[in-house]
Amino acid sequence: MQVRAGKDTSLELLKIEGLTKVIRKKKILDDISLTVNSGEIVGFLGPNGAGKTTTIKMIMGLFSITSGKISVQGHDVTKDFENAMRHTGGIVENPDLYKRLTGRQNLAYFASMYDDETKNQIDEVVELVKMKDRIDDKVKTYSLGMRQRVGIAQALLHRPSLLVLDEPTNGLDPIGIKELRDLLKYLSKNAGVGVFISSHLLSEMELMCDRIYIIDNGVMIGEKTIEQVKESDEEEIYSYNFITSDRDRTYAYFKSLEANCEQINGGVTVVMKRDEIPGLIRTLIGMNIDIFAVNQSHRTLEQDFISMTTGTKTQIR
Ligand SMILES: Nc1ncnc2c1ncn2[C@@H]1O[C@H](COP(=O)(O)OP(=O)(O)O)[C@@H](O)[C@H]1O
Ligand SMILES: [Mg+2]
Structure with missing residues (x-):
């Protein structure tokens, strides 16, 4: 044409x-x-x-x-x-x-x-x-x-x-x-x-x-x-849902890291890079919080918005 x-x-x-x-x-x-x-x-x-x-x-x-x-x-x-x-x-x-x-x-x-x-x-x-x-x-x-x-x-x-x-x-x-x-x-x-x-x-x-x-x-x-x-995509920022024995303290901890997090369905959702998750789990255990499950969700448009507005590297440490 x-x-x-x-x-x-x-x-x-x-x-x-x-x-x-x-x-x-x-x-x-x-x-x-x-x-x-x-x-x-x-x-x-x-x-x-x-x-x-x-x-x-x-x-x-x-x-x-x-x-x-x-x-x-x-x-x-x-x-x-x-x-x-x-x-x-x-x-x-x-x-x-x-x-x-x-x-x-x-x-x-x-x-x-x-x-x-x-x-x-x-x-x-x-x-x-x-x-x-x-x-x-x-x-x-x-x-x-x-x-x-x-x-x-x-x-x-x-x-x-x-x-x-x-x-x-x-x-x-x-x-x-x-x-x-x-x-x-x-x-x-x-x-x-x-x-x-x-x-x-x-x-x-x-x-x-x-x-x-x-x-x-x-x-x-x-x-x-x-x-x-x-x-x-390679930076692998995903949303993770944490189900723990103490939702309020888990949430407070994520908040203290200035991470994008939210309390939902008995758990806490946090947007993070994949390689930052083991450190979070170790800290939660050190705080005497039991972890029942951590689920990774697919990257969503919303997360992409978050990573764009806050910069692709989520600062949590
Ligand atoms: N004719 C209109 N009068 C008043 N508000 C409108 C009109 N058309 C769209 N809007 C509003 O403008 C915003 C953007 O709508 P729209 O352009 O249809 O969004 P999208 O296509 O991205 O879903 C919405 O808040 C919608 O309610
Ligand atoms: Mg439209």
Whole structure:
């Protein structure tokens, strides 16, 4: 697929500067800045309510901007909407398809809103999203993964250089997620499309993205390259649940170390590096506290937030 992108591949496709959104006196987004370059898959990671959809709606011109600036290939989304959207394709929340029409009819309908050239793109995008065999069936017979793929085909019809997807893996099964991942990687590496994709799952972002921005409560709390994410994996910061004979003293001890800890379900949970755990156990035993169990949980997004906001090396000694 030929995108409309200029020849200069170092160009920032998407540039968001100091984006702020206030709705009814509440700050939904506070000073968000980020960039997406050509050929890159950039993740936008954050828990529910963080402000991902709000940001994406603003990129697509569906929401007004309180302050700050969004530009696509140098075109300001507010001042030069048409040119910015010429380079932008996206799906916000769910693909908007007519279920009684076939996939092809849907695409033809959307293509009719653009120029004749766009109509000629239909076969190519259908091929690209691997929907050739089913494109003449009605959308209502499609699986969610197929609808998602036709949605992406629709977003690609006018050959945008930037593809924006809001939590596209929601509701997909593992096979659907893998197909989507392969498709996005193909588009970014072979067609030079820049992809901006939101998710609340770190594990998904790790497999797909070149870089990840993390947002929480409308505030950008960090940016990581995938190499940095993998490094912090090696740092092995996990959450451990301690079940002991004296929860209160166990908790007080962890607190005294200034560790991130919490009392739950009769135990105490602490976020720590793996190699710090034997020392903790020895100290607890020295305090005459019996240990019944120590369980290690999987690294969660929440823990990653904690390690990002407190620095990756949790200081406990
Ligand atoms: N139209 C709206 N009016 C008021 N508040 C809104 C509106 N849209 C979203 N919000 C609020 O903005 C915050 C961010 O929401 P959203 O962008 O949907 O988060 P995410 O997509 O990361 O889950 C939430 O607190 C949500 O309640
Ligand atoms: Mg959302």
